[in-house]
Amino acid sequence: MFQRKKSATLRAIAGGLALSLALAAGASAETKLRMTIWSANEAHLKLFNGIADGFKKEHPDVTVSFEPLPFETYTTALTTQIAGGNAPDMAWIFETSAYDFVNSGALVPLTKTLAATPGYNAGEISPAATERWSRDGVLYAYPFSTSPFAVFVNNDLVRKAGAKTPAELIAAGQWTWPHAIATAQAVAQGGKGGLVVRDFNYQAWQYLSSVWNGWGAAPWSADGKRCTFADKPMVEALGFIHDAIFLKKAIPGPGQNVDFFAGDAAMTITQISRASLLPKDKRFDWDLVPLPKGSAGDYAIVGQAGIGVLKAGKDSAMAAAFVAYMTNPENSVKLAQFFPSARKSLLNAEVLGKTNALLSPAQLDKVVVSGIATGKVMPAHTDFARLQQMVRSGLDAVWQPKADIPAATRAICAQIGPLLAQ
Structure with missing residues (x-):
């Protein structure tokens, strides 16, 4: 989509290709395929290993293993493996780096394998669902997860604070960002955390798109050529977030680590795949609701993850066959327990409900099905790793009690504007 000269990420991906291919040339009769993933969650690994066991029954000489890498440094660790001649056979790829991987030439085309x-x-x-993972009509990574962001709620903490639960606010037509922050503030005043934007941690700013999209804000224009951080929607959205952090104490501030799933916060914004983190002992009454309404109206934001096959792997043809097996109709139903499918037949509450025992049909319909149908995918761009660092550095000026937000956003655009315009 955004055609640019080769980024540092593209060069790192392509740089290790020849070395990795040479190292792979002497593969033994038994094929051991390795897939890097970001999750070390027990439930996720059990699901993946079960699918790998099924593939082995059909291919006795093939063993598939999964290598979790830390979420915070996942893409950097993956590109380092590729550049160092230790490329995995398959990789879980974030939506933010999709353009870099698809355009690098490091991925095996999947269209013919899947069709056959x-x-x-x-x-x-x-x-x-496949737009970000394709080029010139060819699919280079399968979008196995298209998951809307939503709000998990600890109703016990909200009620204890004397505030209205999100479900009550929804019933009253009052589920808006100001009301959501008021609820979070009430809980925070009692010593617990208010609203946690999971995975943000004042580093991965792209996760704030789950908030600022409610103002119609975006980091850059639709064609990717112009910085829009200094535009009115973004300045207003960042001002709202800043007040929620520093004035109302409704969002944990810099350096504060609060875990909703441990029962320490009123609400968290994340994807439904994190439902596996909910306490099995049901220590608190929880709910799942859509994102609050913003000044620009109702909205949804979607995160994606793709599975790509690396050309530098040991056996790219067999790895592509495994991806086809992992994402076939039968296994897509299993994956949909945590990772909503790109398959149209699975995008309804009845089907999703069969593998999502934790979520009610109403939650699945209002959050998952509706979110996928209407949501925008998280922001991404060619050379995203570089842009991410530049914006993160620029936002440091925003995460101060007396921040000059318009000046900070103008400075961000001055930094990334030339890169976007290339």
Whole structure:
């Protein structure tokens, strides 16, 4: 989508290609495939290993293993492996780095393999879900997860603070950002955390898109060529977030680590795949609701993850066959327990409910199905790793009690504007 000269990430991906191919040349009769993933969650690994066991029954000489890498440094660790000649056979790829991987030449085209797989039914895969993972009509990574962001709620903490629960606010037509922050503030005043934007941690600013999209804000224009951090919607959204942090104490401030799933916060914004972190002993009454309404109206934001096959792997043809097996109709139903599918037939509450025992049909319909249908995918751009660092550094000036937000956002645009315009 955004055509640019090669980024540092693209160079790192492509740089290790020849070395990795040479190292892979002497593969033994037994094929051991390795896939890097970001999650070390027990439930996720059990699901993936079960799918790998099923593949081994069909391919006895093939073993598939999964290598979790830290979420915070995942893409850097992956590109380092590739550049160092230790490329995995398959990789979980974040939506933010999709353009870099697709444009680098490091991924094996998947379209023909999927189309040739009996019973795969590639025709039911949503074209909207594959846009970021394709080039010139060819699919280079399968979007196995298209997951809306939503708000998990600890109703016990909200009620204890004497505030209205999000469900009550929704029923009253008052589920808006000001009311959500008021609820979070009430809980925070009692000594617990208010609203946690999970994975943000004042570093991964792209996760704030789950908030600022409510103002119609974006980091850059739709064509990716112009910085829009200094535009009115973003300045107003950042002002609202800043007040929620420093004036109302409704959002944990810099350096404060609060875990909703440990029962320490009123609400958290994250994707439904994190439902696996909910306490199994049901120590608190929880709910899942859509994102609050912003000044620009109702909205949804979606995160994606793709599975790509690295050309530098040991056996790219067998790795592509595994991706086809992992994402076939039967296994897509299993994956949908945590990772909403790109398959149209699985995007309804009835089907999702069969593998999502934790979530009610109403939650699945209002949060997952509706969110996928209407949501925008998290921001991404070619050379995203570089842009991410530049913006993160510029936002440090915003995360101060007496920040000059308009000046800080103008400075960000001065930094990233030339890169966007290339």
